[in-house]
Structures are given as structure tokens and as C-alpha cells.
Amino acid sequence: MKAGLANSNGEARRLIRGGGGRVNDVVISDESQTISTADINADGAIKFSAGKKRHVLAKPV
Secondary structure, eight states: OOOSSOSSHHHHHHHHHTTOEEETTEEOOOTTOOOOGGGOOTTSOEEEEETTTEEEEEOOO
16 A cells, blocks of 8 residues: 555655554554554554654555
8 A cells, every 4th residue: 555654665664663653553663564454443444654743544445
């Protein structure tokens, strides 16, 4: 999925290593973490965050 929160894979890795990457407001601790259907919230979406101000809601199809 391309959410536009990072311009490259390297930038995304640096964001996660720095503690700025979150899924459903939970910090991603491992850059190889897999997102699954278990991460879908009650509204049927997954919230991705990069830092404090950039957020994306993704609804799986």
C-alpha cells in the first residue's frame, strides 16, 4: 500500500527506528513487522501515523 507517509523505504525505516511510526496509535518496534487483519479496528480501518501530524486511515477491501 502506498500511503504517502514516507518517500522511500529508507525514510520509512528511519522513521520506525526513531519511534515515529505507529499503527493504530501503537508504536512500531520492528521495521519488519507485518500488518494483518488483526490490526483492523472496530470501524473497519487501520490508522497509520508518521510523527505527530501525518495520519492515514486505510480501509481494506
